[in-house]
Amino acid sequence: MAHPDLVPLCREVFDDVLGEKLNQRDNLRTDVSVSAADLLDVASTPGKCTRDGLANAVSVGLQYLASWLAGSGAVNIFNLMEDAATAEISRSQIWQWIHNEVKLDTGETVTTSLVETIIDEELAKLGDASYADATALFKEVALADDFAEFLTLPAYDRMP
Numbered sequence: 001m002a003h004p005d006l007v008p009l010c011r012e013v014f015d016d017v018l019g020e021k022l023n024q025r026d027n028l029r030t031d032v033s034v035s036a037a038d039l040l041d042v043a044s045t046p047g048k049c050t051r052d053g054l055a056n057a058v059s060v061g062l063q064y065l066a067s068w069l070a071g072s073g074a075v076n077i078f079n080l081m082e083d084a085a086t087a088e089i090s091r092s093q094i095w096q097w098i099h100n101e102v103k104l105d106t107g108e109t110v111t112t113s114l115v116e117t118i119i120d121e122e123l124a125k126l127g128d129a130s131y132a133d134a135t136a137l138f139k140e141v142a143l144a145d146d147f148a149e150f151l152t153l154p155a156y157d158r159m160p
Helices: 004-018 036-040 051-069 084-099 112-126 129-142 152-158
Strands: 074-077 080-083
Touching: 051 074, 051 080, 051 084, 051 112, 051 129, 051 152, 080 084, 084 112, 084 129, 112 129, 129 152
Parallel strands: none
Antiparallel strands: 074 080
């Protein structure tokens, strides 16, 4: 949950479903059969990789990291409450798209150079000079050769 004040409400909903049980591991889905090959079959998933989606991932990553570095763990971005998990998904997706040379709907291949161009475009839309630390951090975790374990780990070094 994005805010500690939601704990009582969420606990109530979980308790209604679970009762005295700790989990739902006994609730098996025998109607579903998924293999390792199914999980790796990315090509069969619906949708396509878009430049707009890439730009959104960049913008969300930058905005969240700027807020996180300023001390906020959850922030409203594009009318959605976002947290570190969303920023982690954004930067992980970008890193994977670069390293797998994903083609976008525009025909462009996702490269470090393209992502840097989109970073500049998104920063221009945000129109605020307070994104320098967030931009440096985002580039470190999204554009590096090696995949950082978690985006907030290098962020702790930048905390005021």
